[in-house]
Structures are given as C-alpha cells and as structure tokens.
Amino acid sequence: MPRAIVLVLDSFGIGAAPDAARFGDAGADTLGHIAAACVSGELDRGPLQLPNLARLGLFHAHAEATGQVAAGVELIEQPEGAWAHAAERSTGKDTPSGHWELAGVPVLEDFGYFPDKTESFPEELLEALIRRAELPGVLGNCHASGTEIIERLGAQHIETGKPIVYTSADSVFQIAAHEEHFGLDRLYRVCEIARELLMDDRVGRVIARPFVGDVDSGFQRTGNRRDYSLEPPAPTVLDKLLDAGGEVLAIGKIGDIFAHRGVSRVIKADGNEALVDATLAAMDEAGERSLVFTNLVDFDMLYGHRRDTAGYAAALEAFDRRLPEIIERLRPDDLLILVADHGCDPSFEGSDHTREFIPVLALGAGLPAGSLGRRESFADVGQTLAEHFGLPPMDAGLSFLPLAKARLEQLHKLRDRAYAPYSGFTVAALIETRNGHWFGGCNVETAHYKSVCAEASAISAMIAAGEREIRRVHILAPGGRLCAPCGDCRQRLLEFSGPDARVHLLDNHGMTIEDHAIAELLPAAFVPDDLD
Numbered sequence: 001m002p003r004a005i006v007l008v009l010d011s012f013g014i015g016a017a018p019d020a021a022r023f024g025d026a027g028a029d030t031l032g033h034i035a036a037a038c039v040s041g042e043l044d045r046g047p048l049q050l051p052n053l054a055r056l057g058l059f060h061a062h063a064e065a066t067g068q069v070a071a072g073v074e075l076i077e078q079p080e081g082a083w084a085h086a087a088e089r090s091t092g093k094d095t096p097s098g099h100w101e102l103a104g105v106p107v108l109e110d111f112g113y114f115p116d117k118t119e120s121f122p123e124e125l126l127e128a129l130i131r132r133a134e135l136p137g138v139l140g141n142c143h144a145s146g147t148e149i150i151e152r153l154g155a156q157h158i159e160t161g162k163p164i165v166y167t168s169a170d171s172v173f174q175i176a177a178h179e180e181h182f183g184l185d186r187l188y189r190v191c192e193i194a195r196e197l198l199m200d201d202r203v204g205r206v207i208a209r210p211f212v213g214d215v216d217s218g219f220q221r222t223g224n225r226r227d228y229s230l231e232p233p234a235p236t237v238l239d240k241l242l243d244a245g246g247e248v249l250a251i252g253k254i255g256d257i258f259a260h261r262g263v264s265r266v267i268k269a270d271g272n273e274a275l276v277d278a279t280l281a282a283m284d285e286a287g288e289r290s291l292v293f294t295n296l297v298d299f300d301m302l303y304g305h306r307r308d309t310a311g312y313a314a315a316l317e318a319f320d321r322r323l324p325e326i327i328e329r330l331r332p333d334d335l336l337i338l339v340a341d342h343g344c345d346p347s348f349e350g351s352d353h354t355r356e357f358i359p360v361l362a363l364g365a366g367l368p369a370g371s372l373g374r375r376e377s378f379a380d381v382g383q384t385l386a387e388h389f390g391l392p393p394m395d396a397g398l399s400f401l402p403l404a405k406a407r408l409e410q411l412h413k414l415r416d417r418a419y420a421p422y423s424g425f426t427v428a429a430l431i432e433t434r435n436g437h438w439f440g441g442c443n444v445e446t447a448h449y450k451s452v453c454a455e456a457s458a459i460s461a462m463i464a465a466g467e468r469e470i471r472r473v474h475i476l477a478p479g480g481r482l483c484a485p486c487g488d489c490r491q492r493l494l495e496f497s498g499p500d501a502r503v504h505l506l507d508n509h510g511m512t513i514e515d516h517a518i519a520e521l522l523p524a525a526f527v528p529d530d531l532d
C-alpha cells in the first residue's frame with residue numbers, strides 16, 4: 001500500500017515566475033542568487049554543494065525554470081529523480097496559499113492585506129482587540145521584520161505591557177510578546193481573539209511570535225510560534241486521504257497551516273535538524289496509506305526573510321547532508337516529493353517572499369527519472385498524491401505519475417483490438433470521468449471509409465453507462481507517437497467536458513508527451529448554448 005513523504009523547503013524558489021513582475025519580484029531567483037553569491041567571493045566560501053539534491057534533479061529543474069545553469073554548478077549527466085519546476089496559480093505568494101495549492105486547492109480569491117507601511121491596521125480593529133483582550137494598548141502597528149521590531153520595541157513592550165503588532169506584504173497579523181513578562185498562554189489568547197476579529201477580512205494568518213531575553217543580552221524569538229490560519233476553501237488531498245481511512249502526519253507548522261483540517265497527528269519540532277529527525281521517526285512508524293508532510297521553516301524564517309544569503313546556503317547544505325537518510329528509509333511503494341511553497345530570495349530588496357517557480361523533485365512509486373517539465377500549478381502535487389493514494393481526483397492539477405500499470409495495459413489491449421485494415425493506424429482512448437470511472441474505445445474503420453475514432457467509441461461507452469462528464473482522456477497512438485484528437489472528436493469531447501478537463505497524449509510507457517485543456521483544443525467552439 002502506498003505512502004508518501006512530502007517535504008516543503010519553505011521559501012526555496014528556483015527563479016522568477018512568469019507573473020513575478022505583478023508582485024514586484026521580476027528577476028528574483030532564490031537558488032540562483034544563493035549559488036551566485038557562493039562563487040562571487042563575497043561570502044568568503046566556495047561553491048554551493050548540494051550533491052544529493054542535484055542527484056534528484058534540482059539544478060536541472062532550476063536550469064529549465066530560468067534558462068541558465070546555476071553559478072558554480074556542473075549539471076550531472078543522469079539525475080535519479082524526476083524533476084520539474086512549478087508555477088503558482090493562487091493569487092498570493094504566502095505560506096497558506098502555497099501549501100493549500102500543493103495539497104490540490106489553489107486559492108483564486110484574494111486574502112485581506114494591510115498595505116499601509118505605517119498605521120497599518122484599522123483603528124476599529126485595534127480598539128476591538130484592546131477592549132476584548134483587556135490590553136493597555138498595542139505597539140508597532142506597521143510593516144516590519146519580526147526580529148528587528150522586537151529589538152526596537154522589546155524594552156518598551158516589557159515596560160508598558162503592550163504587545164507588538166505588525167504585518168508584511170503577506171496576509172498576516174502578527175503579535176509579538178515576551179514569554180515571561182506578558183505570558184505565553186496570554187499571547188495565544190490574544191491571538192485567538194484577533195483571529196476571530198479578522199475572519200471577515202479574510203486575513204490568512206494571525207501569528208503568535210513569543211520571545212525571551214532582555215535589553216542587555218538582546219531578545220530572541222522562541223520555537224513557541226503559533227499560526228492561526230484560515231481554513232482551506234475546499235477539501236484538500238489531506239482531507240480526502242483522511243476520509244478514505246488514511247493517515248496524515250503533520251510535522252512542523254503543517255498542522256497550523258491547514259487549520260488542523262485533514263491532519264491525524266501534529267508533530268512539532270524546533271529547527272530544520274529536529275524537523276528532519278521527526279520526519280525520519282515518522283517514516284519509521286507511519287502505516288500504510290499515510291502521508292508524512294513536513295515543513296522545513298528555517299530556510300524562510302531564519303534566512304530568507306532575514307536576507308541572510310550565507311545562512312541560507314549553509315542551511316541548504318545541511319539539509320542536503322541529511323537527504324540520504326530520508327532516501328534510505330523509502331519503502332518500495334513510497335513516493336518522496338520535495339517542494340517549496342514560494343520563494344524568498346535572500347539577495348532581494350525588502351524582506352518579503354518572492355513570486356517564483358518552485359522545484360518539484362520526486363522519487364519512487366515507479367516514477368521514471370527525467371524531466372517532468374513546467375507544471376502550470378503547484379496543484380499537480382496534490383493531484384499526484386490523490387492518484388498515488390487511489391483517491392477521487394482533485395478538481396485542480398495534473399498528476400505527473402505515469403498512467404497506472406493496469407490502465408496502461410488496458411490501453412495497449414484496446415489499441416491491439418482496433419479495427420483499422422485500411423489505414424493501419426490503430427488508436428486507443430481511455431476516458432476517466434468526474435466520478436472516477438473509466439471507459440475505453442478504439443477506432444473502427446469500414447469499407448466506405450467513414451470510420452469511428454477511438455475517442456468517439458469511448459464516449460459512446462461512457463454515455464451508454466449513464467455517465468456524462470469527462471475529466472481526462474488518455475490517448476495512445478501507433479508506436480506511442482503523438483496523436484491529437486481530430487476536429488470532430490474535439491467537438492465531441494467538448495460536449496462532455498468541464499473547463500478543467502484535459503486530454504493526455506501518451507507514449508507506450510504511459511508517460512504524457514503532451515497534455516491540453518480540452519477547451520483549448522477547440523477555440524471559438526460551437527457549444528450547446530449557441531442553440532438557444
């Protein structure tokens with residue numbers, strides 16, 4: 001029975017996304033700029049050493065995303081993993097939307113933001129918070145970096161008892177307070193009240209930012225951070241796995257990010273090393289049909305937002321050294337996927353996230369090594385997980401697993417049975433419906449040369465069985481060559497397809513050579529509404 005291990009290297013982008021300019025992030029490249037800084041001499045160190053990530057195809061993915069090989073890197077001949085670069089469909093570039101999209105649910109409705117750099121929060125909001133949480137007032141009320149603002153206002157906070165509230169370009173309301181002087185439980189309570197007050201404004205997260213220390217020794221944030229997130233807007237692959245009797249082990253801040261929905265167990269650990277340890281322990285004990293889902297937060301929190309390129313490089317190398325321990329623990333049916341949730345280029349101006357492609361590095365579950373190209377959405381990861389666990393398909397995303405063996409055998413059989421004595425061009429089509437059922441067809445020729453295409457015959461089988469909605473069509477042509485549906489069949493497929501339905505043109509091994517939205521295959525189509 002399948003298991004999956006998904007690690008999110010928080011903020012590890014691999015090059016500006018096509019829409020980066022809209023976010024003020026043109027030219028961002030977290031990995032590329034770290035690699036360049038390492039060889040430039042400015043960090044007083046040698047080239048970035050990530051041999052194990054390279055073996056999974058990391059630098060190949062980066063090169064395909066940016067058109068350039070990262071500085072100081074020589075691409076290895078044959079990576080062992082399957083690699084891709086993926087763009088984000090969600091409208092934000094923050095942690096919740098990134099993770100939810102990875103879990104199959106892109107967030108197309110925007111979150112609520114506080115764009116003003118100072119006096120950022122509405123007066124009524126702060127008044128309500130002060131009243132309900134019985135506070136003497138608040139400090140901050142601006143955009144800030146979390147470490148800088150506690151240095152600046154920590155002493156005043158201790159003196160006045162007023163918590164520090166701040167935000168950033170993300171949809172966040174952050175509250176920093178001293179663990180001993182203010183109290184950790186009290187801070188959590190204040191955050192819960194703020195969460196309630198910010199529900200209607202769709203603010204993605206309220207974050208508790210406890211710290212310790214004093215003016216003389218300086219202030220340090222602790223591992224007791226807590227995120228109070230909105231709930232994902234639709235069932236994620238986590239929810240679906242749980243519904244189907246599976247288990248989700250949420251390591252680090254994953255539980256918080258999904259508002260504890262679709263999570264069987266929360267495992268907290270402080271820092272990347274401890275998070276990797278927790279992941280290894282979870283891999284040892286996770287049963288069949290489990291998802292081990294880890295967020296490695298240090299890349300983002302300690303280095304990306306702090307614009308610490310040397311620290312980011314060292315943290316990547318430290319993770320790379322632990323990667324073999326994870327790979328060694330994989331069982332034959334396990335699928336390992338390494339991804340990120342957004343970028344946070346440490347060489348970029350400001351201290352915010354950057355809109356970037358993320359790497360998708362996958363290993364196991366029969367996935368052949370090689371490039372999986374550009375993925376149009378992080379949701380491809382969620383769809384892949386749904387397919388891996390045999391769950392009903394997600395509404396968004398495209399699985400990058402090859403067609404399951406049994407389905408591929410069915411396609412080959414259908415193609416063998418095709419009746420094409422005149423053209424010799426045998427084709428098979430396999431339709432997957434929205435309800436998760438499958439219907440096959442092959443082409444049938446006749447002496448008067450008016451043949452029935454494979455797609456048409458599969459559609460007939462679907463309709464005869466009482467189903468009407470196509471989700472995907474898999475097409476296999478002679479020799480596994482590329483063969484797109486003819487004009488007639490595009491019209492037929494469109495008749496029974498929702499906007500997300502796709503056609504996959506497969507090779508003999510069941511890998512997608514090309515895939516298209518069915519709607520895009522027939523622009524300016526004549527559709528049922530035109531008859532009204």
Ligand SMILES: O=P(O)(O)O[C@H]1O[C@H](CO)[C@@H](O)[C@H]1O
Binds near residue numbers: 095147167301
């Ligand atoms: O500067 P700190 O407090 O680390 O905050 C950062 O962390 C938040 C959550 O990831 C981001 O929105 C960014 O503002």
Ligand SMILES: [Mn+2]
Binds near residue numbers: 011305344
């Ligand atoms: Mn972040």
